[in-house]
Amino acid sequence: MKFEFGDLYKFIVSLGVVLITLSVTTPWLFLREPFDLFKTHAEIQALTPVAQDIIQKRQSLISFIFTFIPWFSSIAAIVGMIFIYMGLKKWQVNQSHLDKQTMIESKLKENALRESTQDEIEEKQSKEIEGLVQFNTSPNQQASFRRAYSQIETCVFNRLNKIYSNKYKVSHNMMIAGFELDIFLEGKSLLAKDYIIEVKYIRKGFNFGWLNEAFLRNLHAQNAYSKITNKAANTLLLIVISDEAFNEDKYSKLLTRLQENELYRKGKDIVKILAENELKNITDIELQEKLSING
Secondary structure, three states: OOOOOOOHHHHHHHHHHHHHHHHHHHHHHHHOOOOOOOOOHHHHHOOOHHHHHHHHHHHHHHHHHHHHHHHHHHHHHHHHHHHHHHHHHHHHHHHHHHHHHHHHHHHHHHOOEEEOOHHHHHHHHHHHHHOOOOOOOOHHHHHHHHHHHHHHHHHHHHHHHHHHOOOEEEEEEEEEOOEEEEEEEEEOOOOOOEEEEEEEEEOOOOOHHHHHHHHHHHHHHHHHHHHHHOOOEEEEEEEEEOOOOOOHHHHHHHHHHHOOOOOOOOOOEEEEEEEHHHHHHOOHHHHHHHHOOOO
16 A cells, blocks of 8 residues: 555545455455464463463464454544545645636637737837837838838738638737737648748848847747647747948858757747748749758
């Protein structure tokens, strides 16, 4: 019998089970042993005086114990049932709280993936733009960049929705456990992996530090999604860069360096860089091949 000390009420129930078990096994253990009771008088007389004395004392002790076994079994069974009743009653109250907590967590998981509010969308865009625009940029330039940024995100969403809507539910501006997702592809079949997609629009170029940070933030969102939903997901970091700042050789080297990251999962964590005009002019088939999303 193994005691369960993880919870007081579990322990009380376990103790009750032990007492009831002892009330049954104790008489059985004593009754199954002969204890020299089947030896004849002649057999005992044939033994040495010391052996005769030991057998007589042993038989007297067994006789004394047998008078108390019924009392022990009865009391142990009654006390055991009382312990089980008390433990289960208290355990049920505690379990109801745990069940309620589990239900609340389940409901939170169901609601974890939701559409972003307009305030959340604007706040995310403002944070991203603040990190990209220069301090001496005029308000008009900032407003122009916001419009361009929003147009790029919308363009990417529309293109992906057109390409993948037959196999994925394509959502725009979603929230998952406090993380804002630009685009989310939810597989319609069991074999289709979900995709968390982050879209970045760059006008002046970027360095490896920025690229690595954007990549890790996307992984952070993916990890939160997997933890909340118990579903694995792939990631796509899509960087759209202005034609003036686009340098294929430079950014190819940065991508190669990024793939050396120990957290990078080949074929599952995708990072793609497109020139702005390339995004606008590329065909749907070419874009699908470029993004390498299994759809």
